[in-house]
Amino acid sequence: MRRFGRFGKITGLVAAASVVVLALGACGSDDGDDGTAPAASGTAAAKSIKVGLAYDIGGRGDKSFNDSAAAGLDKAATGLGVTKTELEAAEGETDAQKEERLRQLADAGNNPIIAVGFAYATALGKVAPEYPDINFAIIDDATLVDVPNVASLTFAEEQGSFLVGAIAAQATKVGNIGFVGGVNTPLIQKFQAGYEAGAKAVKPDIKIQVTYLTQPPDFTGFNDPAKGQTAAAGMYDSGADVVYHAAGGSGGGVFTAAKSAGKLAIGVDADQYLGAAADVQPVILTSMIKHVDVAVYDMVKSAVDGKPLTGAKVYDLKVGGVAFSTSNSAVSPYTAMAEDYQKKIISGEIKVPTTPTS
Amino acid sequence: MTVPNPTRLLASAGAALAAPLLALVTAVTVTVLVLVGSGSSPLDVLDTMVTYAQRPRSQALMVNSAVTYYFSAVAVAIGFRMNLFNIGVDGQYRLAALLAAAAAAEISLPPVLHVTVVLLIAMGVGASWAGLAALLKVYRGVSEVISTIMLNFIGTALIAYLLTPERLAVRTVGSNNIGTPTIPASGQVPGISLIPDSRLQVYGLAILAVAVGAGYWFLLSRTRFGFDLRAAGASEDAAKASGVRVSRMIIISMLLSGAVAGLVGMPQLLGAAHTFSLDFPAGLGFTGIAIALLGRNHPVGIAIGALLFGFLDNAATSLELRGVSRDIVLVTQGVIVLSVVVAYELVRRVRTRAEQRDVARRLAATTPAPPAPSTPQEVGA
Amino acid sequence: MPANHAGRGQVTDRGRLWLRRPAWPVRAERGPAAGTSCGRGPGLPGRGAGAGTARSPPTFPSIPRGASRIGTEGTQASAADDPETPVAGPATGDREAAAETAAAAAAETTEAAGTESAAFAVELRDITKTFPGVVANRDVSIRVRRGSVHAVVGENGAGKSTLMKTLYGMHRPDSGTILVDGEDVTLRSPADAIARGIGMVHQHFKLAENLTVLENVVLGAEPRKPGWRRLLLDSRQARTRINEIATRYGLDIRPGAYVRDLGIGERQRVEILKVLYRGARTLILDEPTAVLVPQEVDELFGALRDLVNEGLSIIFISHKLDEVLTVADDITVIRRGTTVGTVRPAEVTARQLAELMVGSELPSPEISEESVTDEVALTVEGLSVDTEDGRRAVTDVGFTVRRGEILGIAGVEGNGQAELIEAVMGIRPAATGRVLLGGTDVTAWPTRRRREAGVAYVPEDRIRSGLLFDSPLWENRMLGHQTRPPNSRGGLLTPSAARSDTRQIVAEYDVRTPSVAVAAGALSGGNQQKLIVGREMRDGPTLLVAAHPTRGVDVGAQAAIWDQLRAARREGLAVLLVSADLDELIGLSDTLRVILRGRLVAEADPRGVTPEDLGSAMSGMSRAPAVPSTPAVDTAPGAVTTPAAAAAATDGAGPGAGDVGDTGDSGDTGAAAEPGEDR
Known part of the structure; x- marks a missing residue:
C-alpha cells in the first residue's frame, strides 16, 4: 500500500497538512479580531449579541456567496458591534452533522443564527423548533416559512438576471451571447432563466449559449477559474461576444477569457467591476448584484433592534435585493432600457420565469 | 538448544502493539506540533475533544458517521485484499443511493420487505457499476484505478441527468434543493436508541454494518473463496498455479466491493434523509480508502478506524467553536493514516527480519555441529 | 584461449x-x-x-x-x-x-x-x-x-x-x-x-537500460571537459578509456550500444567494465x-x-x-x-x-530399479502453445508419461519448457493439440480441475508462483489444494486440520522452521522448496509436473527432494520433470527428451547419455536423436550423427559439460533470496 499518489482524499489530507500551518496562522489572527470587536458604534445591548453563522461547503474565502454572507457579517460586526462565530460545513456530511453545527451554535448562546445555503433547510427544520427562543435565518431557502423563529431570506435572482440579459442583448453586436453556470442546480438555473428571458425580450431571435461547469454533487464549479475560462473561451470562439457567469469563484476565469478574446463579460453576486484588476475592468460590462450581505446584515440588524426577522423575505428588485451595476461607464448606453424593464418587473407587468425554457 | 529468551518473549508480545503505538505516538506528536505552530493550545484542544466525546449526542453522531464510513471502508478493503484499487466506491454508492431512493419511493411493499428490496437494488446498482470496471480490466486490460475514477465522473453526470424534475426528482415549493420523492414509511429504517440520554438515534442499519463486517471476516478467513481471493491478491502467479481463475476473482471481488459500496448511502437515505437530494453526502468513498488503510483491511481495525474518523469529523465543529480551524482535523486524519501505514510497514519489516533470524537460529540449532573435526585430517591425507 | x-x-x-x-x-x-x-x-x-x-x-x-x-x-x-x-x-x-x-x-x-x-x-x-x-x-x-x-x-x-x-x-x-x-x-x-x-559485480545487474554502455560505465565517475565546460561529459575521453580497458582485458563491447539492446552476457561485461573503469x-x-x-x-x-x-x-x-x-x-x-x-x-x-x-557423503540422483508401468498417466499430443504476444513458444509437442516413470525434459532455458508445463497445467491455453490425463481429454479443463484430478505441480519459480510469501506455512500448504481436505470441507476452510497436516509435512520433509505459523518468506530457499514438494506429494497425486525442483536449494535439501521423488515414483507416480540440472535429469529420469526452440528434437536414454551429449542436443548442434546404447565414456562421438555435431561433441569434452552440465551438487540459485545468507 505504498501508492499514495492515487488517493485523492489522502493526497488532499496531506496537502492540507502542509498548507494548514500557514493557513492556521491567518485564522489565528482572525480569532484575535473576534475578541476585540469594535465597540465604537452600536448599542450596549448589541455588544452582548452573539451572531452565529453556518457556512455551506467552502466557507469564508470561497469568492462566492459564502464570502458575500461573510461580508454582511463583517459589516454587522464592525457597524453594530456584535460578536460573531462562524462554522463551516465539511464535504460528505449528513443532515445530522448540519443539525449538530446549528445546535452547537445555539448552545454557545448565539442569537441570531444564520444558515447560509439551502442545504441547511432540512437540518434547520429540525433544530429551530428545539430552540424557540433563538432566531434563525436561512439564505436561499423558503421551505421553512411556517416555522415561527426562522426567517427565510431568498432572492429574485431571475429578476436581476433578466436585466443583465437585456443589457447583454443590447450590447452584443452579433446577436450571440453566453451563460456560464457554476453548478447545474435549480438555483443557478434561475439565473439562466432570467437571463434568457431578458435577452429574448430585447432580441427574440438572439442566440444564447449555455453551459454549466460541473454537475452536483461536484460543487467545484463554483471555485474553478480554469474551468470557467475554458468554458467562456469556447463561447467566445463560437461567436458570442457577451458572456454572463453565475459561477462564483470560477468567474475570474470567465473575465480572463473575455479579456484575451477582446469581448465582454457580466459578473455576478457583487459588483465585480470594483474588485477587478484595472486591466480586466473594461471587459466587465456590468454585474448582477445579489445582496446576500444585505440579507445577513438585515437579519443581524433586526435582532439588534429587538425585532428579529421571521417568515419569508424575498430580496427582489423592488427592495433592491438584486440589481445591476453601473460602475463601468460602458454600460450606460443600455441602462435606459434595463431600467425600463426593471419598472415593468416591479410593477408586475413582466413576470420573469424561474426555470429555463430551453 | 532453543532456550526461551525472556527478552524475545516480551518483544513478540510488544510486536503486536508496536505498530499501533508507534502510529499513535507519531500522529499525536505531529498534531501537537501543528497546533502549537498555529498558536492553539494542545491542552485546550484535548479538553474540548474530551468534553465533546462525553456528550451522548456526539457519541450517537460518531456512531452514525462510523456506520456510513464502515460500509465504504469494507468496500474498499474487499478490493484491497484482491490487490484491486476500487476508487470508484464514491460513484458506486451515489448512483446506488439515487436509484434506490427513486425505486423506494415508487414501490409499495410491506415494511421489512420494502427495505430489503431497496437494499438489494442499491447493492445491485453498486455491483453493476463496479462490475463495469472489472470487465474492462479483465477483457481490455484497463487498470481499475483509471476506470473507476472515470466511472465516478460518469456516475456524477448520470446522477445530474437523472436528478431533474423531468426524470427522477421532484421540486419542493420554496426550495432551491431538488430530490427524489420522499420514501414512504414502509421503506424507512427506524433508528435505535443505542446511546442513553441521546435524543439522536443510531441508524438502524448499524446492525447491517455489523453483519457486513462479520460476513467480510468470515468470507475472507474462513471460506475457500476467501482463500482464493487472498491468494490472488497476494500473488497472482501463485494463485494461478494453485488453480485460481484470477480473472474470475477480479470480477467477483469487484462485484462484492461494489455491492457493499452500494450500501454506503443507505443508512443516511433510509434512516434519515428519506430522499436523495443535491446535498446528499458525497466523497465518502475516498474517506473509505483512508479508513481501510487505517484498519489494515481487518474488519475490527476498520471499525475502530471508522469510529475514530467519525469522532474526529464531528469533533471538528466543536474545535471550530473554540477558534481552531476544522482543517486541523484533516491534518490529524492524514497524519494518522500516514503513521499507521508507515508504522505497520516498519514493524512488518522488523518482524520479517526477526522471523528469518529465528528460522536461521533454529536451523543452526537442529543440525549437527559444523565441520566434523576429521575433515582437516582428511584433507591433509 | x-x-x-x-x-x-x-x-x-x-x-x-x-x-x-x-x-x-x-x-x-x-x-x-x-x-x-x-x-x-x-x-x-x-x-x-x-x-x-x-x-x-x-x-x-x-x-x-x-x-x-x-x-x-x-x-x-x-x-x-x-x-x-x-x-x-x-x-x-x-x-x-x-x-x-x-x-x-x-x-x-x-x-x-x-x-x-x-x-x-x-x-x-x-x-x-x-x-x-x-x-x-x-x-x-x-x-x-x-x-x-x-x-x-x-x-x-x-x-x-x-x-x-x-x-x-x-x-x-x-x-x-x-x-x-x-x-x-x-x-x-x-x-x-x-x-x-576492490570492485563488486553483483548477481543482479545495476544498469540503466536506456543509456549507452559508455554512459552506464561512467555513471557516477564521469570525466568532465576542461575549463568552463566542466559541466559537460567528456565522452571522447570516456570512450578512449573504455576502449583502452576493453582492449587490454579482451572485453568485447561497443561503447555506443544501448544497454537495452544487449544480451545478458554483454551486460555482465558492462558491469565488469564499470568496475574496472573505477580502477578495481x-x-x-x-x-x-x-x-x-x-x-x-x-x-x-x-x-x-x-x-x-x-x-x-x-x-x-x-x-x-x-x-x-x-x-x-x-x-x-x-x-x-x-x-x-x-x-x-x-x-x-x-x-x-x-x-x-x-560435510557428509553426497547424495546421488541416480535411480536404480525399474518402476515404469504400462499405465499411461499423461499424454500430450500435437501440443502448440503461444505466448501472450502471439509468439509460438511450443510447437507440435507430443509425449506420454506412464505411472512410475519420470520423463525428463532437457533444454536450455527459454526454449519453451515453461510454456509447455503451463499448458500441461492449464495455466496457459493450448493453441493446438490435446492433453490427456489417463485417457481423459483435459485440454479444456481449468487448472483447478486438473489439480483435483491428481496433478501436482512444483512451479519453476517458487518465489513468484509457488508460495505466498507473507502467509504462514499452513496457508501455503493449502495453496493449490484448497479445495480438498484437510484444507477445506464444503467450501469452508479447516485451518486446524491444515495446521496439523502442515506440521506433519514439516516433520516428514525436514522443513526447518520454528513453527508452521512462520511466514513462508522467512524460510531459506531449500526449506521453501521442501515445503512445496511436501505439499504437492501429500495428497497422493498421480502425476507430478515439476520444473527445476531443486533449483537454488542446498545440497541437503536437494538430496531430500530427490529421495522423495524416487519414493513417489516407486509407488507409481508419473513425473514430468523439467530441469536445467543435467545430472539431475540424467540421474532421475527414466526417459529423456530434449526441447529446442519449442520442439522436442531428441530423445535420450539416461542410462547411457552424458551431459555433453545432452548439451550438444540442447544447443542444436546435434540434429539427430542422441540415443547411445553403451556408456558415454566410450561412445561420446558416436552418440551424434552429423559431422558438425561430432566436432562439437569432441569439443564438448571441453565446453560441453561446463556449459550445460551442472554437476548436480549445487543447482542454480536463480534469483532465490536466501534469508540465511542475505544479511
Missing part, C-alpha cells in the same frame, strides 16, 4: 567421472598443522587470534594459473600416475590429447604472468561477523593471490555473501582484519573498497554464471582468464562446482560460516569438493 579449453577439459573429465567413481579422499595443499583456517568442531578450543596470521606461507607459488601449472608440474605428473587421482580414470585417447593441449597452453601463458609480485591482493584474517542470534561468519580466513581466480564455494546460507559484503565495505566485521596489498585497512563503505581497488584490481563476482547461458559462461571464463593474466585478482562466488573447478586457481570452501579448507582444483573432484561443502 587454449588455457581455458585445457582447464575445462580436465574438469569435464572429472565431471564425467564423479558420478561413477567412489569418493576419493580430499587432497589439500598442506597438512592439518598449516590448515588453521579449516573447520573445527564447536567443542574444540578456539585458537588464538594470532595463529591464523602467523601461519606458514602457502605451499603453492603465488603466480598465475598458467605458471602455477608449470610450477606444480611434478605434482601433477605424479598425480596422473597415482591410481587414486581422479584424473587418471579410464581416460580415452581423446582426453590424453586434451591434457597435452593443456600442458602446452599452460606453457604459453607462463611468460605473461611470471613476473607478478608474490604478495596477496587481498587477505582476510579471522573475520567474524554476527547478526543478532546468528553467527554469519566465524574466524574466516582467505588469502587471494594476486593474479589468480580464487573461488569461494559453499552451500546457500554458508556465509559467502556475508563475507563478501564485509570485503566490499557494506558492513564491518565484529573482529578480524582485512589486508589489501598487505596493508591493514578499514572499509566503511563500498566507496572505501573501491578506493582500495580485485573483482568480486557474486554468482556470475547464475544468469548466463552456456556460451556466455564460456565467454565469461575467457574474459576472467584475460583479466588475471593482466595481473588482476578475482574472487569468484559460486556453488556450481564444475565451473569453480574450471575457472579457479584456488578454491576456499565455506561451511556454516567458517572456512573448511582451501584446495586446488587439480587435486579434488567435484564430488570431493561437494562433500567438503556439505
Whole structure:
C-alpha cells in the first residue's frame, strides 16, 4: 500500500497538512479580531449579541456567496458591534452533522443564527423548533416559512438576471451571447432563466449559449477559474461576444477569457467591476448584484433592534435585493432600457420565469 | 538448544502493539506540533475533544458517521485484499443511493420487505457499476484505478441527468434543493436508541454494518473463496498455479466491493434523509480508502478506524467553536493514516527480519555441529 | 584461449567421472598443522587470534594459473600416475590429447604472468561477523593471490555473501582484519573498497537500460571537459578509456550500444567494465554464471582468464562446482560460516569438493530399479502453445508419461519448457493439440480441475508462483489444494486440520522452521522448496509436473527432494520433470527428451547419455536423436550423427559439460533470496 499518489482524499489530507500551518496562522489572527470587536458604534445591548453563522461547503474565502454572507457579517460586526462565530460545513456530511453545527451554535448562546445555503433547510427544520427562543435565518431557502423563529431570506435572482440579459442583448453586436453556470442546480438555473428571458425580450431571435461547469454533487464549479475560462473561451470562439457567469469563484476565469478574446463579460453576486484588476475592468460590462450581505446584515440588524426577522423575505428588485451595476461607464448606453424593464418587473407587468425554457 | 529468551518473549508480545503505538505516538506528536505552530493550545484542544466525546449526542453522531464510513471502508478493503484499487466506491454508492431512493419511493411493499428490496437494488446498482470496471480490466486490460475514477465522473453526470424534475426528482415549493420523492414509511429504517440520554438515534442499519463486517471476516478467513481471493491478491502467479481463475476473482471481488459500496448511502437515505437530494453526502468513498488503510483491511481495525474518523469529523465543529480551524482535523486524519501505514510497514519489516533470524537460529540449532573435526585430517591425507 | 579449453577439459573429465567413481579422499595443499583456517568442531578450543596470521606461507607459488601449472608440474605428473587421482580414470585417447593441449597452453601463458609480485591482493584474517542470534561468519580466513581466480564455494546460507559484503565495505566485521596489498585497512563503505581497488559485480545487474554502455560505465565517475565546460561529459575521453580497458582485458563491447539492446552476457561485461573503469584490481563476482547461458559462461571464463593474466585478482562466488573447478586457481570452501579448507582444483573432484561443502557423503540422483508401468498417466499430443504476444513458444509437442516413470525434459532455458508445463497445467491455453490425463481429454479443463484430478505441480519459480510469501506455512500448504481436505470441507476452510497436516509435512520433509505459523518468506530457499514438494506429494497425486525442483536449494535439501521423488515414483507416480540440472535429469529420469526452440528434437536414454551429449542436443548442434546404447565414456562421438555435431561433441569434452552440465551438487540459485545468507 505504498501508492499514495492515487488517493485523492489522502493526497488532499496531506496537502492540507502542509498548507494548514500557514493557513492556521491567518485564522489565528482572525480569532484575535473576534475578541476585540469594535465597540465604537452600536448599542450596549448589541455588544452582548452573539451572531452565529453556518457556512455551506467552502466557507469564508470561497469568492462566492459564502464570502458575500461573510461580508454582511463583517459589516454587522464592525457597524453594530456584535460578536460573531462562524462554522463551516465539511464535504460528505449528513443532515445530522448540519443539525449538530446549528445546535452547537445555539448552545454557545448565539442569537441570531444564520444558515447560509439551502442545504441547511432540512437540518434547520429540525433544530429551530428545539430552540424557540433563538432566531434563525436561512439564505436561499423558503421551505421553512411556517416555522415561527426562522426567517427565510431568498432572492429574485431571475429578476436581476433578466436585466443583465437585456443589457447583454443590447450590447452584443452579433446577436450571440453566453451563460456560464457554476453548478447545474435549480438555483443557478434561475439565473439562466432570467437571463434568457431578458435577452429574448430585447432580441427574440438572439442566440444564447449555455453551459454549466460541473454537475452536483461536484460543487467545484463554483471555485474553478480554469474551468470557467475554458468554458467562456469556447463561447467566445463560437461567436458570442457577451458572456454572463453565475459561477462564483470560477468567474475570474470567465473575465480572463473575455479579456484575451477582446469581448465582454457580466459578473455576478457583487459588483465585480470594483474588485477587478484595472486591466480586466473594461471587459466587465456590468454585474448582477445579489445582496446576500444585505440579507445577513438585515437579519443581524433586526435582532439588534429587538425585532428579529421571521417568515419569508424575498430580496427582489423592488427592495433592491438584486440589481445591476453601473460602475463601468460602458454600460450606460443600455441602462435606459434595463431600467425600463426593471419598472415593468416591479410593477408586475413582466413576470420573469424561474426555470429555463430551453 | 532453543532456550526461551525472556527478552524475545516480551518483544513478540510488544510486536503486536508496536505498530499501533508507534502510529499513535507519531500522529499525536505531529498534531501537537501543528497546533502549537498555529498558536492553539494542545491542552485546550484535548479538553474540548474530551468534553465533546462525553456528550451522548456526539457519541450517537460518531456512531452514525462510523456506520456510513464502515460500509465504504469494507468496500474498499474487499478490493484491497484482491490487490484491486476500487476508487470508484464514491460513484458506486451515489448512483446506488439515487436509484434506490427513486425505486423506494415508487414501490409499495410491506415494511421489512420494502427495505430489503431497496437494499438489494442499491447493492445491485453498486455491483453493476463496479462490475463495469472489472470487465474492462479483465477483457481490455484497463487498470481499475483509471476506470473507476472515470466511472465516478460518469456516475456524477448520470446522477445530474437523472436528478431533474423531468426524470427522477421532484421540486419542493420554496426550495432551491431538488430530490427524489420522499420514501414512504414502509421503506424507512427506524433508528435505535443505542446511546442513553441521546435524543439522536443510531441508524438502524448499524446492525447491517455489523453483519457486513462479520460476513467480510468470515468470507475472507474462513471460506475457500476467501482463500482464493487472498491468494490472488497476494500473488497472482501463485494463485494461478494453485488453480485460481484470477480473472474470475477480479470480477467477483469487484462485484462484492461494489455491492457493499452500494450500501454506503443507505443508512443516511433510509434512516434519515428519506430522499436523495443535491446535498446528499458525497466523497465518502475516498474517506473509505483512508479508513481501510487505517484498519489494515481487518474488519475490527476498520471499525475502530471508522469510529475514530467519525469522532474526529464531528469533533471538528466543536474545535471550530473554540477558534481552531476544522482543517486541523484533516491534518490529524492524514497524519494518522500516514503513521499507521508507515508504522505497520516498519514493524512488518522488523518482524520479517526477526522471523528469518529465528528460522536461521533454529536451523543452526537442529543440525549437527559444523565441520566434523576429521575433515582437516582428511584433507591433509 | 587454449588455457581455458585445457582447464575445462580436465574438469569435464572429472565431471564425467564423479558420478561413477567412489569418493576419493580430499587432497589439500598442506597438512592439518598449516590448515588453521579449516573447520573445527564447536567443542574444540578456539585458537588464538594470532595463529591464523602467523601461519606458514602457502605451499603453492603465488603466480598465475598458467605458471602455477608449470610450477606444480611434478605434482601433477605424479598425480596422473597415482591410481587414486581422479584424473587418471579410464581416460580415452581423446582426453590424453586434451591434457597435452593443456600442458602446452599452460606453457604459453607462463611468460605473461611470471613476473607478478608474490604478495596477496587481498587477505582476510579471522573475520567474524554476527547478526543478532546468528553467527554469519566465524574466524574466516582467505588469502587471494594476486593474479589468480580464487573461488569461494559453499552451500546457500554458508556465509559467502556475508563475507563478501564485509570485503566490499557494506558492513564491518565484529573482529578480524582485512589486508589489501598487505596493508591493514578499514572499509566503511563500498566507496572505501573501491578506493582500495576492490570492485563488486553483483548477481543482479545495476544498469540503466536506456543509456549507452559508455554512459552506464561512467555513471557516477564521469570525466568532465576542461575549463568552463566542466559541466559537460567528456565522452571522447570516456570512450578512449573504455576502449583502452576493453582492449587490454579482451572485453568485447561497443561503447555506443544501448544497454537495452544487449544480451545478458554483454551486460555482465558492462558491469565488469564499470568496475574496472573505477580502477578495481580485485573483482568480486557474486554468482556470475547464475544468469548466463552456456556460451556466455564460456565467454565469461575467457574474459576472467584475460583479466588475471593482466595481473588482476578475482574472487569468484559460486556453488556450481564444475565451473569453480574450471575457472579457479584456488578454491576456499565455506561451511556454516567458517572456512573448511582451501584446495586446488587439480587435486579434488567435484564430488570431493561437494562433500567438503556439505560435510557428509553426497547424495546421488541416480535411480536404480525399474518402476515404469504400462499405465499411461499423461499424454500430450500435437501440443502448440503461444505466448501472450502471439509468439509460438511450443510447437507440435507430443509425449506420454506412464505411472512410475519420470520423463525428463532437457533444454536450455527459454526454449519453451515453461510454456509447455503451463499448458500441461492449464495455466496457459493450448493453441493446438490435446492433453490427456489417463485417457481423459483435459485440454479444456481449468487448472483447478486438473489439480483435483491428481496433478501436482512444483512451479519453476517458487518465489513468484509457488508460495505466498507473507502467509504462514499452513496457508501455503493449502495453496493449490484448497479445495480438498484437510484444507477445506464444503467450501469452508479447516485451518486446524491444515495446521496439523502442515506440521506433519514439516516433520516428514525436514522443513526447518520454528513453527508452521512462520511466514513462508522467512524460510531459506531449500526449506521453501521442501515445503512445496511436501505439499504437492501429500495428497497422493498421480502425476507430478515439476520444473527445476531443486533449483537454488542446498545440497541437503536437494538430496531430500530427490529421495522423495524416487519414493513417489516407486509407488507409481508419473513425473514430468523439467530441469536445467543435467545430472539431475540424467540421474532421475527414466526417459529423456530434449526441447529446442519449442520442439522436442531428441530423445535420450539416461542410462547411457552424458551431459555433453545432452548439451550438444540442447544447443542444436546435434540434429539427430542422441540415443547411445553403451556408456558415454566410450561412445561420446558416436552418440551424434552429423559431422558438425561430432566436432562439437569432441569439443564438448571441453565446453560441453561446463556449459550445460551442472554437476548436480549445487543447482542454480536463480534469483532465490536466501534469508540465511542475505544479511
